[in-house]
Amino acid sequence: MPTTTKSAKHAVARHATVTRSTTHPFEVRRSRIQGRGVFATRRIRTGQRLIQYIGQPISHEEADRRYDDKNGRHHTFLFVLDEDTVLDARRGGNDARFINHSCEPNCQTVIEDGEIWIEAIKPIAPETELVYDYRFDWDDAYEPDDVRYYACRCGSAKCRGTILRVPVYLRPTIRQWLAGNDVKRPRKPMKKGAVKKVTKKRAVKKAAKKTLAKKTAGTRRRA
């Protein structure tokens, strides 16, 4: 569910009704992570395609309108399909909308021919909750409160503390923010290839290296 859109608190009922499926190897139950979740009922193998994420296709603007960020915590049923379209599973969605996020996922989402599918990335035993990494887009303008707004409760030892996809250079800072210590953020490191001041000697050396790289590019070694 990679999206930057925040949402309304009241979007779903808090108490789960168990739904059983004869075709799917999973069912919806109450989850320790949040609200309802989806749990394996049979053994699932790596690569098994489990369910399509469906919902009403809407624009990003409409998604922002439907789920504003003026509430205490986020709760969305949105999935970004591409630059123009978001699926809102609150309308026309299936059980896929109850799959929670984890920083240590056993599933992934695959976009193929304009469809979103959830697939297992490891063998999953019955009773295990199905989870994938939502990887909410990082925004450089995020402040400590925004990060706390997206706090993760996956419970994994590998939990990064937030559902957001945090840039590597900011990870220690984010950990501090999540602990309530609003330290100043470090400067964003320069991108590879960004213009740097170089001495004449280094520039000559660099140019020589570049030519060599061009010559060898595309050469395949045989075993």
Ligand SMILES: C[S@@+](CC[C@H](N)C(=O)[O-])C[C@H]1O[C@@H](n2cnc3c(N)ncnc32)[C@H](O)[C@@H]1O
């Ligand atoms: C598509 S819903 C998943 C189903 C949800 N548990 C429910 O009962 O409606 C996505 C929402 O579930 C919650 N959620 C999912 N995974 C979470 C996690 N690891 N930590 C905190 N909240 C999570 C967030 O509120 C998120 O916006």
Ligand SMILES: [Zn+2]
């Ligand atoms: Zn987590």
